[in-house]
Structures are given as structure tokens and as C-alpha cells.
Amino acid sequence: MTTVPTDLQTQLQTLQATGVDAIATAPTLEALEALRVSYLGKKGELSKVLGGMGKLSAEERPHIGALANTVKDALQGGLEARKAALESEKIQAQLAAETLDVTMPGVYTPQGRIHPINSIIDQVVDIFVGLGYTVATGPEIETDYYNFEALNFLPDHPARDMQDTLYLPNGDLMRTHTSNVQIRYMQEHEPPLRVVATGRCYRRDTVDATHAAVFHQLEFFAIDKGITFADLKGTVKAFIQALYGDVAIRMRPSFFPFTEPSAEVDVQWQGRWLEVLGCGMIDPNVLKAVGYDPEVYSGFAGGIGIERFAMVQYQIDDIRRLYSSDLKFLRQF
Template sequence: MGKLDASDRPRIGGLANTVKARISTDLDERREALGKAELEARLIAEAIDVTMPGQYRPQGHLHPLQSTIDRILDILVGLGYQVAEGPEMESDYYNFEALNMPADHPARDMQDTFYLTDGNLLRTHTSSVQIRHMEEQEPPIRVVAPGRVYRRDAVDATHSAVFHQVELLAVDEGLTFTDLKGTVKTLIQALFGDLPIRFRASFFPFTEPSAEVDVLWQGKWLEVLGCGMVDPNVLKAVGCDPETYSGFAAGFGVERFAMVLHGMDDIRRLYASDLRFLRQF
């Protein structure tokens, strides 16, 4: 530009600016076109067909014992019961004495109970949880106690030395055997459907009167649980006046319920950790 004649500089300068603007515009348009092409190529490469079936990955699920316990607890919590837990290693007092079991009761025998070297034992039922709860809580009480229990049983198709129980307890003023029957019937029908139910007179040290409950399952009467009105001596042991309060209790083995509900023929299948079996549930 410095070598141009002064009269030509404005014209040449204007032309130079026009060319510069055109080149800049062309570069911007080309840059934008290349960016769009790159984006489209990336979208095509990363495209996901949402109509394609997903890749299956095996999922874990609840063991049939745990699912049975959860189902039972859902029913009882819906009836107003509170879930309580307690230690699996118990003293003789909580496992036997406080439950009105005399010193000569067969359940105290070495052949039936796992005694420990320190004088304690492995609980034979979850009724001990009920005693502990009654010591800590004033009536009215509605509690359900699930847990693992231990008995010196020979292991076979229907027995195990370690199994699971669920026990329920209600203590309040004016509770009667009719209240017990209504609660048991509601629980059984929620689990098994609208089946015939019968109560048979029985005996348990911590309830009086006591009964066993059967359901008509697949054409046969099947025993499913034991129950009864809390013995006054049990109420006295926890400082509860039996003249004012009454209560009822019921207990049953979870394995029995799981076997019936799922059509199992051998309780040992529940502990074998055989995935071919467990994946059915």
C-alpha cells in the first residue's frame, strides 16, 4: 500500500477490505460446516437403538426363608405389631424359668438343648425375646419376634438343629381367646388363603389354655402353629398384674411354612446353597 499512488490507495484499500471480509466469512462458514459434520458423525457413531432388547445381568434375590419371614412380618406389622429381636445366646432364666418351665421339664434336658460351658445356652425358641420386651415395656404390648433357634434334633427331611421361628405376643386389658383366634385366623388366611382352620386343645408351659392350629391343606389337616393365653405366672415374672392384664401368644417354624407354601419335600434343601434350587424362587 505504501508504494501505491495516493489517489489509488482508497480504492485499493477498499478492495482489500472486501477480499479480507469475504475470506473471513468463507472460513467461518467452512469451520461451521466442518463442526456440524463432525457432530453428525459422532452422533451416528454413538447412536443407541432404544428399541433393542437390554442385556440381561443376573440379579440376586431373597432366600425363600427370608422372603417367607418378610411376608409374615408384613402381615403382622399391618395388624399393629412391632418387630423385636433378642440375643441367640440366652440364660436359663429367659429361656426356661421366666416362661414357667419347671426344672424337670423335658426341654431342659441335655439331649434337647445346646448348653454352653459358661452356663448359658443357645435359645430353643424366640419366646425369650417376649420376656425381655415385657420387662422393658408397659402394656399394651403388640410384639412379633422372628429369629434363629437351636435344638438338638437329628437332621432329616423335616427336622434341623438350627431353624427359624416367629412368635407373636399381645398383652392388654381384656384380651380373650377370641382375640387370639381372630389374629391367628387373619394370619393363616393371609398366607394360605381362605382355608378351613381348626384349633385343637394342647399344652404349653407358658400358655393356659393352649391350642395347636391346623389348616386343611391339599386335602389333609396340617399342623402349622401353637398358641394360647399367656399363663398368669409368666405375667407375674415380668411384673405385670394378671388380675389387670391378659395376653395371648403364638409361635411357628418358618421352615414349615416355607415348605408348605413352596411345595418342598426336604427341609435340608433350604440350607444346601444349591443355586439350581434357589433360583426357582
């Protein structure tokens, strides 16, 4: 019987010993994969050793082949065992890092509050929706036509001046009221209409205790056959009483280009009268601008200053407090 060459046998035994030790101490799955390729890959250490089997005789090859399989099984078994151990360690480490102590007290997060302006808007819209009105919206950047011309503003009306209106370089402007929604809505719908719209408005106004350059307004209007000023007065009274209860109100004659006759509504606030609402019967020229026949249809419209309603409801003495971001002030609501 031919003796197995000592050099190949020694190489295989050495390979098994060093490989098993290296695999057993592999620190990561990545390092373990590198060892697998290094020992068992196509160009790995085992393949290099077995490359010398071509020089063996037919009697010698079975002995070296059997030893090679033993070495391969030992290395493969070590790889599988170490992989299972590393994966288990990884899972345990992840569990330890993500474990929550449910007995620890939670982090306190203070509850948010609705800003007075948003609160008033929600209340007013709810009242008008309860009266059968539809909610509509419109753009804050507007053209002269929808903001002025279609609302019966004459070309030389003071509101068109730069000192009152914020104009943009392209000739558009920041809407000065939410009445632009009235024109846009009427162009797309036929009477009867009952609509309420709210949003920001912009004017070059001197900021003081009751005025702001950026403010919120709510527009309401109704158009149908046979609508009179008595319907407007009844709507205004029902709305204010729904919001404030039995408070003193008064209507004063006024003028707006888009209503005729027109009136301003005041409520008694801290011992004095505060203007909160402008209204009137929609001017026939406005009806004609959207294609309505003023001989058939009539309607009323009104604009509400949201900030001033908030001042009345929450007894705020200065409109600027609504935009101060003072937490001591806002936490009261």
C-alpha cells in the same frame, strides 16, 4: 582485553552439549529430576565448573559469567520442555489404559433372588405390622432364666435336658425359641403390647423331612385388659388367611408351659395336616415374672415355624432343601 580462559569456556560448552542431550533423552520424570540435581544442584556440574571463577581476573569474570548463564538457561529450558513432554506422555498412557469401549457388550450378572425363608419372614412381619404390632429382637445366646425359668418351665421339664437344648460351657444356652424376646420386652415395657419377633432357634433335633436342628421362628404376643382366647383365634385366622388365602386350618388342644390354655394350629398341606403354629393364652405365672398383675392384664402368644410356612407356600416336600444351597432349587423362587 584479556582473553577468556579456554579451559573454562570449553568445560561450559561441553557441559551444555552433554546436559542438553541427556535431558532430552530422560526416560522418566524421576530420571529427569536426577539430571536436574546432577547439573544444576548446589553440588552439580555447573557449580563445579563455576568454582574456578575465583581464579579469574575482574576483566575475565563477565565473559565466563555470561557464558555460564547461557548454559544454565539452556539446561533449564531443556528440563522444562522434557518435563512437559513426559507428563503429557504419562497422561496419554493413563488415558489409554483406562479408556472404556462403550460399544462393547456388558458382562451379564444374574439377578439375585430372595431365599424362601427370608421371603416368608418378610411376608409374616408385614402382616403383623399391618395389624398394629411392633417388631422386636433378642439374643440367640440366652440364659436359663429368659429361655426357661421366666417362661414357667419347671426345673425338671424335659426341654431343659441336654438331649433337647444346646448348652454352652458357661451355663448359657442357644435359645430354643423366640419366646425369650417376649420376657425381655415385657420387662422393659408396660401394657398394652402387641409385638412380633423373629430369628434363629436351636435344638438337638433329629433332622428329617419336616425337622431341623437350626430353624427360624416368629413370636407374636399381645397383652392388654380383657384379651380372650377369641382374640387369639381371630388373630391366627386373619394371619393365615392373609398369607395363604382361604385354606383349611384347625386348632388342637395342646400344652406349653408359658400358655394356658394352649393350642396347636395345623394347615392342610399336600393332602395332610401340617403343624405350623403353637399358641395360647399367656400363663399368669409368666405375667407375674415380669411384674404384670394377671388380675388386671391378660394376653396371648404364638410361635410360628418359618420353614414349615415356606414348605406350605412353595409346596416344598423336604425342609432340608431349604439349606442345600442347590442353585437349581433356589432359582425357582
